[in-house]
Structures are given as structure tokens and as C-alpha cells.
Amino acid sequence: MINTLIVGCNGTMGKVLIKECTKLENIEIVAGFDKDMNSSLPFPVYSNFEDIKEDIDVIIDFSNPVVLESLLKFCVKRKLPLVLCTTGFSDAQIKEIESASSKTPIFFSANMSLGINLIKNLLIKATKVLYDGFDIEIIEKHHNKKVDSPSGTAYLLGDAIMDSIPEETEYVHGREGYHKREKKEIGMHSLRGGTIVGEHEVIFAGNDEIISVKHEALSKNIFAMGAFKAAKYIVKQEAGLYDMDDMLNL
Incomplete structure (x- = not known):
């Protein structure tokens, strides 16, 4: 079973991920991260990465660029694979992603379709x-x-x-x-x-x-399924920066 943390779990895409995950085998959402703590989700939700106690295998992020710095620090500290689906990063943030990928595997794509x-x-x-x-x-x-x-x-x-x-x-x-x-x-x-x-x-x-x-x-479901496919791929990789071309062997 792949234990997954969803960053932005109370957002629109977070809710789609939670719904689509119920259709999958061998992957489970065990925790969430969101600035909005008002949640009735069937797993704990955190607003501080350092408070997360669950055993995590991979992180899927559909949130906001403002979260990036603390998210990367958390991933690097715990050596956690990351599927980064957020868009709108600055050039400086792209460099931060590239730097972090030398220490932990990161899957980064502007579109998960x-x-x-x-x-x-x-x-x-x-x-x-x-x-x-x-x-x-x-x-x-x-x-x-x-x-x-x-x-x-x-x-x-x-x-x-x-x-x-x-x-x-x-x-x-x-x-x-x-x-x-x-x-x-x-x-x-x-x-x-x-x-x-x-x-x-x-x-x-x-x-x-x-x-x-x-x-x-036609729906956001395609992005969720692409993210889960990427999660299953990235947990098997060494530190580095990966994208859809790598996963699809294009």
C-alpha cells in the first residue's frame, strides 16, 4: 500500500483526488495538509508540516506556490517523493525545485493529463x-x-x-x-x-x-488519475527531477 499525503486536500483538486482514490487499489490517503482546518475528512489534516506523524510514502501537491518552500524542506528532510502539480511558480521557485530534486525524487508537470x-x-x-x-x-x-x-x-x-x-x-x-x-x-x-x-x-x-x-x-478527474499514476511511478525512483516524458517513455 502506498501511503499518500495530499497537500491542498480541502481545495477543489484535493476533493477530486480523495474521491478518485477510492477507485484505486494499493494507494491510500493517510493525511492531508491545508490552511483550511475545517474538515470532516476521514484522515487527519495539518496546517504545519512538522506536526505530521503519519508514515508517508509519497506526497501529491495541488495547492499554491506560497506553500512550496516549506513543502520542499519537509520532503528533503524526510526524503519523501513528491508529485508537484501546482502551477504559477516563479523562476526562483523553479530553481528551488531543481535544487531539492538532487536530494529527493520530484515529479513535476504543469499538467497531469x-x-x-x-x-x-x-x-x-x-x-x-x-x-x-x-x-x-x-x-x-x-x-x-x-x-x-x-x-x-x-x-x-x-x-x-x-x-x-x-x-x-x-x-x-x-x-x-x-x-x-x-x-x-x-x-x-x-x-x-x-x-x-x-x-x-x-x-x-x-x-x-x-x-x-x-x-x-471534460472533468478534473483526468488530472487526479494522472497524479496517482505519477505517484506510483515516483516512489520507485532515485533522487532527481522527473516529468511525464520520463514516465511515459516519450
Whole structure:
């Protein structure tokens, strides 16, 4: 049995994880961490990592970047594998994650959907073939409560595209004013509204043809199942930084 700690257990994704975990074998949530201590969950919930007494095999984090520093210290101190699903980290925080991964295994992905990560690799191939004759635009849509914009997933896809282009490119966030589009631009557009779970579309617009690659999340369950799959993977690894490509052997 893999004993799991959920960071952000009282949040939206925390609740989805708890529900989906009941469908799985060989993995159990034994404790939670959340700033909101009002909980009727069937396991203890803590607001201080140092108070956690349970025997933990792996941690899944769907919380907030403000938790990162104390979370990494806890993981490194106890040598606990971490599945890091939170987005919106600063460049300095990314460096903290990389540093901590030298001491304990960390699985870090901007999107826990298997489909998104397969699409990322398809986009790498498509970009190498299409970039010379096509303009590339990224459109992402999320619910009105999402705080970071553009989404971590949009950057996951966008960075994969940019790394596939030998020329220097740059993001253009939205468009306004009076000027022509430049070839080096990768358009990045964010929409927020209602209860949209998550939708990402990459458009390759060429002369007389358009190619569109799109992924739509119909529920948050896909992110939970991806996180649990990552948890089962990371508990078997040595210290290091891992992602979906490693797990899926892409």
C-alpha cells in the first residue's frame, strides 16, 4: 500500500483526488495538509508540516506556490517523493525545485493529463515540419477562479514549440493596436469564464490551410488519475527531477 499525503486536500483538486482514490487499489490517503482546518475528512489534516506523524510514502501537491518552500524542506528532510502539480511558480521557485530534486525524487508537470503530454510531443514534430510556412497561435480557456494566466499548460506546450524552432521566437500575449504580426511571434491568448475545466488549442495557420491541435478536459478527474499514476511511478525512483516524458517513455 502506498501511503499518500495530499497537500491542498480541502481545495477543489484535493476533493477530486480523495474521491478518485477510492477507485484505486494499493494507494491510500493517510493525511492531508491545508490552511483550511475545517474538515470532516476521514484522515487527519495539518496546517504545519512538522506536526505530521503519519508514515508517508509519497506526497501529491495541488495547492499554491506560497506553500512550496516549506513543502520542499519537509520532503528533503524526510526524503519523501513528491508529485508537484501546482502551477504559477516563479523562476526562483523553479530553481528551488531543481535544487531539492538532487536530494529527493520530484515529479513535476504543469499538467497531469496524459493526453496533454502526448499532444506536447506531437506539437514538437509538427512544429519542425510546419514552422517555415505557418504562424503559430495558442489559445487556452479556464474557469473564472483560476488565478495564473496564461496557464502552466499553455507554457508547457508553448515552450515545447519554441524549443523546436532554431530561430529566436517570442511570446505575444493577446493582441491590440495597429501593426502586422511578425514571423517570430508565438501568440498566447487566455480566456477566463464560468466553469471551463481546461481547454488548449494550438493553431498552425498557413497559406490556404489551417491545422489545429486541441485538447479539452471534460472533468478534473483526468488530472487526479494522472497524479496517482505519477505517484506510483515516483516512489520507485532515485533522487532527481522527473516529468511525464520520463514516465511515459516519450
